[in-house]
Amino acid sequence: MRLTVAVTGMPGSGKSLVARIIAEVLEAPLYSMGDVVRREVVRRGLELTVENVERVATQLREELGKAAVAFLLLDEIRGVEGPIVVDGLRSLDEARVLSGRGRLCIVAVHASPLTRFKRMMARGRRDEIKGWRDLVLRDTKNLEYGIGGVIAMADYMIVNEGTMEEVEREARRIAERIRRGEGKDCSGGGSTPYGEH
Amino acid sequence: MRLTVAVTGMPGSGKSLVARIIAEVLEAPLYSMGDVVRREVVRRGLELTVENVERVATQLREELGKAAVAFLLLDEIRGVEGPIVVDGLRSLDEARVLSGRGRLCIVAVHASPLTRFKRMMARGRRDEIKGWRDLVLRDTKNLEYGIGGVIAMADYMIVNEGTMEEVEREARRIAERIRRGEGKDCSGGGSTPYGEH
Numbered sequence: 583m584r585l586t587v588a589v590t591g592m593p594g595s596g597k598s599l600v601a602r603i604i605a606e607v608l609e610a611p612l613y614s615m616g617d618v619v620r621r622e623v624v625r626r627g628l629e630l631t632v633e634n635v636e637r638v639a640t641q642l643r644e645e646l647g648k649a650a651v652a653f654l655l656l657d658e659i660r661g662v663e664g665p666i667v668v669d670g671l672r673s674l675d676e677a678r679v680l681s682g683r684g685r686l687c688i689v690a691v692h693a694s695p696l697t698r699f700k701r702m703m704a705r706g707r708r709d710e711i712k713g714w715r716d717l718v719l720r721d722t723k724n725l726e727y728g729i730g731g732v733i734a735m736a737d738y739m740i741v742n743e744g745t746m747e748e749v750e751r752e753a754r755r756i757a758e759r760i761r762r763g764e765g766k767d768c769s770g771g772g773s774t775p776y777g778e779h
Numbered sequence: 780m781r782l783t784v785a786v787t788g789m790p791g792s793g794k795s796l797v798a799r800i801i802a803e804v805l806e807a808p809l810y811s812m813g814d815v816v817r818r819e820v821v822r823r824g825l826e827l828t829v830e831n832v833e834r835v836a837t838q839l840r841e842e843l844g845k846a847a848v849a850f851l852l853l854d855e856i857r858g859v860e861g862p863i864v865v866d867g868l869r870s871l872d873e874a875r876v877l878s879g880r881g882r883l884c885i886v887a888v889h890a891s892p893l894t895r896f897k898r899m900m901a902r903g904r905r906d907e908i909k910g911w912r913d914l915v916l917r918d919t920k921n922l923e924y925g926i927g928g929v930i931a932m933a934d935y936m937i938v939n940e941g942t943m944e945e946v947e948r949e950a951r952r953i954a955e956r957i958r959r960g961e962g963k964d965c966s967g968g969g970s971t972p973y974g975e976h
Contacts, residue, residue: 730927
């Protein structure tokens with residue numbers, strides 16, 4: 583079964599944790615859209631900075647179209663059979679490309695702007711935000727990519743406003759449902775006509 | 780307190796039910812963005828058909844900009860003080876306009892495309908969908924308006940995949956939280972800087 587589970591969510595929503603858990607439950611390899619871009623940054627002989635990652639991501643979209651990163655990922659994993667999990671889906675254009683691999687399930691993780699802000703300020707990583715303005719800038723970048731569309735069309739929505747244990751439990755529950763149903767209740771961002779389920 | 784609670788969600792997500800319950804809990808008047816457009820259709824001497832509503836909505840945006848319907852609504856309710864509930868927010872542009880009234884809380888209601896499809900087929904109203912293609916067309920229209928952005932930036936997310944009792948309970952719980960906090964944990968689609976909370 584060439585099932586692809588793609589996880590999306592705004593910065594600080596907790597999508598990477600969710601992607602990790604789903605990969606674990608499905609015993610599937612986990613790929614990160616961000617890593618695809620980071621590898622491309624290195625391949626182009628640039629230093630791995632937040633700015634270069636954003637720049638190369640934009641360049642890739644100019645060169646290969648809106649779904650550039652999805653095309654690169656599919657290229658990297660051409661030989662991989664069975665289910666896979668993808669962390670960091672950012673548009674319905676990317677979803678359409680990924681759905682070319684087989685059935686696609688979109689899992690969105692949501693937290694309010696205020697919750698994400700508090701979480702990212704607490705994490706305080708080098709590439710994280712310093713204030714509300716930084717969050718709005720990062721959010722805007724994601725919204726420009728079209729992340730809103732893919733969140734709106736998600737097959738599963740996980741609300742991550744509570745504890746880490748709660749979101750882990752919910753991710754596990756949804757991963758089990760996807761595994762049992764083999765993604766049959768997924769529309770892959772509307773790309774799967776209902777009759778084909 | 781000039782609090783505005785705006786409810787958003789894709790067609791068939793159950794947003795109108797949620798909006799009704801929040802209005803009831805807050806004892807606030809309920810306004811519908813769709814009704815604003817429908818009144819404009821009548822004002823222009825046109826028959827109230829689905830096609831005319833979409834046509835006038837598009838015309839309004841061409842004439843008054845992306846947030847046209849929000850401007851018309853604010854105009855209609857100029858004298859209204861206290862909290863209000865708005866059903867049918869469709870973009871961050873509209874959110875920005877509504878946040879001019881005072882504090883803005885965005886509540887998104889989410890159901891998967893497949894759940895919405897089944898629900899709308901079961902409802903079988905005159906203006907509802909006849910097949911998967913109709914759902915995708917209506918979804919696309921909403922995504923073009925920018926509904927994804929406002930869903931992604933929601934202050935509260937209600938997942939409506941279960942029974943009507945479950946979504947009613949969740950809507951009541953969130954309405955109570957908004958009432959107690961007077962919307963202080965709402966960012967209004969990112970338009971409220973964190974410092975001003």
